[in-house]
Amino acid sequence: MGEYPNRFLIVSLGSIGRRHLRNLRLLNPAATIAVLRTSKIPEPQSAVGADLTVYTLEDALAFEPHAAIIASPASMHADIASKLAARGVHMLIEKPLAADLSSADTISRAAVGAGIICMVGYNLRFKQSLLKVHDLLNSGIVGSVLSVRAEVGQHLSTWRPGTDYRNSVSAQSSLGGGALLELSHEIDYLLWMFGLPDKVHCNMGRFSDLDLDVEDLVNLTMEYESPKRIINIHLDFLQKPATRKCKFIATNGTIEWDALGDRVIVAGSPEVVEAQTFDFSPSDGNQTYLDEVRHFTTSIANGNDVQPNVQNGVDVMLVIEAARRSVVLGGTVQIGRP
Structure with a gap:
């Protein structure tokens, strides 16, 4: 059995990142949530609900999250996910897993090697x-x-x-x-x-x-x-x-x-x-996203596999x-x- 995560990192605050931030706060009101901004355009209101905003991956790692939701563009997933996996951070990666098969394989190897839960955000x-x-x-x-x-x-x-x-x-x-x-x-x-x-x-x-x-x-x-x-x-x-x-x-x-x-x-x-x-x-069109995040966090707490998992993302x-x-x-x- 694992522990229920209470320190979350959200990578990027586009429309899906903001949705995940709202849902995480709703489902985990006492959690500490940090946001890693990948955009250089300041949007002070977009991080409402977060406890901390950082602008470098190094500062995000220093926050020591238990779990992360990666909502950045697919082309950025492999580099960010590999570094989070190396720190033992469980991950929910927004679909698609990566922009190409080689990058998807890189993420899969990092996640499996670290023994972490890695879920792909196919909320349907x-x-x-x-x-x-x-x-x-x-x-x-x-x-x-x-x-x-x-x-x-x-x-x-x-x-x-x-x-x-x-x-x-x-x-x-x-x-x-x-x-x-x-x-x-x-x-x-x-x-x-x-x-x-x-x-x-x-x-x-x-x-x-x-x-x-x-x-x-x-x-x-x-x-x-x-x-x-x-x-x-x-x-x-x-x-x-x-x-x-x-x-x-x-x-x-x-x-x-x-x-x-x-x-x-x-x-x-x-x-x-x-x-x-x-x-x-x-x-509500948000329900599948709520159920997805709930599945992710409870799977971490219970030590269960997630669906869809990283191999499912590689298969796509x-x-x-x-x-x-x-x-x-x-x-x-x-x-x-x-």
């Missing part, structure tokens, strides 16, 4: 409607899944109201932006359900007039050999209104997940599958690396098993 894993889909698939209610179609899209200019999207991480290649990395939740939850694929094929690029230097549309196919299965994933920065949904086509029926409506629909041949609709009370990057290679080669790429 805590969404009750998606958990229901996971349970239904495991129950075999619709048989064996043969095909999956997942889609998520939202016009980038509407992601963060009140901010200029051109200055966001999402729009900048140097910070680890682009639809493939920023919308990698879909890759994570499908790997959670089905494991790593055998092959990947991808097309992506810039198709809109958005002012960015990253891809704004991705069509990704994951192929499985045993059992045979094809998963199609569509990611974009373009759609008005926003959408997030997934359809699972199986031998005896289908399961449809409407993420924004928090609804799951099961259908099939009446003699085989009972038609069912599961409606979940629309929750394996698929992303294969997708990038597929685009360069113009063909299907075999996944290299870790």
Whole structure:
């Protein structure tokens, strides 16, 4: 058994960093929370709720945190995470784990070598409607899944109201932006359900007039050999209104997940599958983030593994690396098993 952490470090105070700061203070009112600012632009009001603000990693390490939430751009994760791991600091790293596979491997080796808990911030894993889909698939209610179609899209200019999207991480290649990395939740939850694929094929690029230097549309196919299965994933920065949904086509029926409506629909041949609709009370959009942080801190206290863990984050990057290679080669790429 470990000890419940009461000294937290939050790295970076963008929109997700500020959310984590509010949630940590709500869940741990007596904790001591420090913030490491990675931006050189002073924003005195953004650290409300923190006990200490520092501006160098050395000062952050001197604070001696028990646990850290790394919410900086993905391109910065490996250096910061490696140094925190060396001090035995448990980490929740915002998705994606890193901007490239090599950096993800660096983080994984550091975390495993230090024996710390390292969680990746794919908060959709805590969404009750998606958990229901996971349970239904495991129950075999619709048989064996043969095909999956997942889609998520939202016009980038509407992601963060009140901010200029051109200055966001999402729009900048140097910070680890682009639809493939920023919308990698879909890759994570499908790997959670089905494991790593055998092959990947991808097309992506810039198709809109958005002012960015990253891809704004991705069509990704994951192929499985045993059992045979094809998963199609569509990611974009373009759609008005926003959408997030997934359809699972199986031998005896289908399961449809409407993420924004928090609804799951099961259908099939009446003699085989009972038609069912599961409606979940629309929750505060913050609930999955609260549940995520609660899982992280209680896992530290209880000495349990976390989900998604650092290996799950590496697996997502394996698929992303294969997708990038597929685009360069113009063909299907075999996944290299870790």
